[in-house]
Amino acid sequence: MGFPFLVRRGARFYFRVRIPVDLREPFGRLEVWRSLKTADHKKARTLGKLEAAKAEITFEKMRNRELTRDQLRKIAEEYLHSTLEYCEGHREGGFLPRTHDEKEGKLLAYGDLADRYKGALSDLDVQETRARGLKRAGELVDSVLKERGLTLPKDSEEYAILARELLKRALEVCTVEASRIMGDYSNDYDRSRLYRQQEAAEEKQAGLLLSEVIQAYVKDHLTCKKWTPKTEQENTSILAVFLELIGDRDITTITHQDLMSFRDTLVKLPANPKKGRAKEGKPLKEVLEMGLPPMSLTTVRKYLIRIASFFKWAKLHKYVTTNEAEGLTIKEKKKVKASAARDTYDSEDIQRLFRALEYAPNKPERFWIPLISLYSGARLNEICQLHxxxxxxxxxxxxxxxxxxxxxxxxxxxxKRVVPVHPVLIELGFMRYVQMLREKGAKRLWENLKLKRDGYGQDFGKWYQRFNRRYITSHKKKVFHSFRHTVATAMKQSGVLETVAAEVLGHENSNMTYSLYGKGYYPRPLLEALLKLDYGVDIGELREKANTGLNYRPRK
Structure with missing residues (x-):
């Protein structure tokens, strides 16, 4: 999967999104760029998905002019804190006036700036001079909006509200900086950090934005290594869809009814709503209108389970006081036995497998891996990662x-276990293949298979799926994992002890005496169990293919 919203400049990754055509005029540009402040591609992918969802929310709000007063006030608060932190950091970095005259000049400049902001604020608060006040504040407002990748129509009420809030904070900057230049840090801002205390108190009372809590959730799980790369990709994609559909709002305002409305919308979305040429880059609102087949209820349940886990975490870490996602998931209408989830291969399937397998010396894994699973029950990735x-x-x-x-x-x-190599594999020449690799100095059994997000078996699994449907069976429940079911069923029908079968297949042993106190079986009893795997299929043709492949020598 590509990540078109990610751009690397130097060591850092940036988020880039094209501005919709109908919004380019107010933005005054074609794209929005934002630094993700990381050189880690994995972290950038995660942050980029959330930024993409936030961008769609911003575009929608711009179309509907829906920046709330609280959001505008928060923009102004961030401007105040970031500006004063920048000024103080500048001093700490050694960028100081060279003389007292330069210092006096800075004081005068702040005084002039304060008078200008006071005049603009005064004009803004009188209907007759309001337009003049907006014009005088315009440079400040536009620079702050541009820095955040936002825009507002200059004739909108939101623009006027933001102008007023920014002017008040800009006056505070002038006052605090003038005090600091004189060496006085006893001003209200520095002495008691009043604004920051008020901000913290408001956040504690009102809560953080949903996007901020999602970022904290993702960071916690990545830091503690609770997710595999696959789980990380699934969760961040699901949470990005959730964020875009429900909106980036105070998390404490999200109600159970809001989540039920989200669920009603979710069941109408297609599977992988952000993937595919037709859907890529489109807001979910447009994807919904495309009339594509909706995702399955199984996929809907997965979404809802992940979102419920997010809210459970948010409650545990005090971001919310109640878990509004409780009872949100859709229960399955009917349950099936685990053994019914996949079917076994019958003797005719195995016969077709043997006829279809070919030994290509440059792709030996395509010959050996299905056979190893058929005669050991090992999982796909367990075989593909073997050294x-x-x-x-x-x-x-x-x-x-x-x-x-x-x-x-x-x-x-x-x-974690030991599984004997079945005599059929040895008869076909597997140990000879291993010896050839050792003589060549190889480290892994299958040098063509590369480590990817889902392990070494990702590419092989895709190949086998096509091979299986073309040559073996069209039965939907017969897949590579059917080899494990086939082995388990054959051992069960042959009377193999459950504890032995469990150890061969790598399952937990439910017997307390054996699992808690007994050590693992020695190879010999495990081999005796595997010897009972008789599928009633002749391996003569396979033996000839293997001999031909193993004896092949490329021309020099």
């Missing part, structure tokens, strides 16, 4: 060692 060192002889039995170390991951703690 040469993970194929070991243990107690005289060739084994796969499935571990979590470095870039290798396992699904659960029980996933």
């Amino acid at each position: 040469l060192e993970d194929v070991q002889d243990i107690d005289g039995v060739p084994c796969f060692r499935i571990e979590e170390e470095g870039s290798k991951k396992v699904k659960t703690v029980a996933g």
Whole structure:
């Protein structure tokens, strides 16, 4: 997936969005740029999604002229604090007047500026001279709006409100700076930090903007490494959709009824509402009007579960006092057994698999990985991430060692295990393949597979999906994971002990005596269980393919 809103300049990433045609005139430009203040691409992606959602909200509010008085006041407050912090940082950085005459000149300049702002404010508060006051304040207002990537029509009431709020804060800047230049830090701002205390008190009472809480939520989960890259991408995408649909507002004002209205809109959205050529770059309001097929209820449930988790976290960390998302999720109409979620491959499917597999020396993984899963029940990524060192002889039995170390991951703690290499794989020449790689100095079993967001198996999984539908079966419930079901079913029907089968497949053992006190099985009993995997299919043709592939030598 691309990230068209991200641009790198030097070491830093920037958010860039094209301004809709109908808003370009008031903006006076084609694009909005904003620094994401990070050189980390992963963090920039996350922040960029939220900025994109906030931009859509801003565009919509501009069309409807919906910047509230509180939002305008907050813009003015931010101007006050950032300006005074900048001035103080300038002094701390050594940028000082060279002489007392220069110091006096700065004092006079602040005095003149204060008189100008007072005059503009005075004009602004009289109907007869209001236009003149707006003109005198225009440079200040326009510079602040431009810095934040915003614009307001100059004849709007919002522009006048912001002008008045900014003039008051600008006068405060002049007063505080004049005091500081004289070496007096006993002014109200520096002595008691009155404005910052008031701001903190208002935020505590009123709450933060939804976008600010989302950023805190994402930061907490990334800092504590609670999310995988896949989970991070899913969550930030879902929260960006939520932010755009519900609006960037005080989180404490979001009610359960608001969330139910959001749910009513969500069920009308298509799956991946921001992906695809037709949808990319469009606000969700336009996507809704495209009449595309709506997302499935399963996807809706995923959205609602993630949003409920966000509000649960927000309550835990005191951003809200109640979890308004409780009871928001849609319950499944019917439940199915876990074993029914995927079907097993039958002997005819396996026969078609054997006929379709080809041994291409430059793509050996396409031959071996399906067979390894069929004769071990190992998960796709467990096989795709294997290193040469993970194929070991243990107690005289060739084994796969499935571990979590470095870039290798396992699904659960029980996933760390040893699985014997099935004799069928050895007969086909798998150990010979391993030896050839060792002689070549390779480190991994499948050098073509690269580590991606979902592990080493991401690209292979896509290939197998196409291969499976073309050559093996069109049955929707028969996928790569069906190999695990096939192995589990075969062992169950052959009378293999559940504790043995669980260890082969990497499942938790529910037996307290064995799981708490007993150590893992030695390879020999596990091999005996795997020997019962008899699919009643001849491997003669496979053996010939493997021999041809292993004996292939490229021309020099």
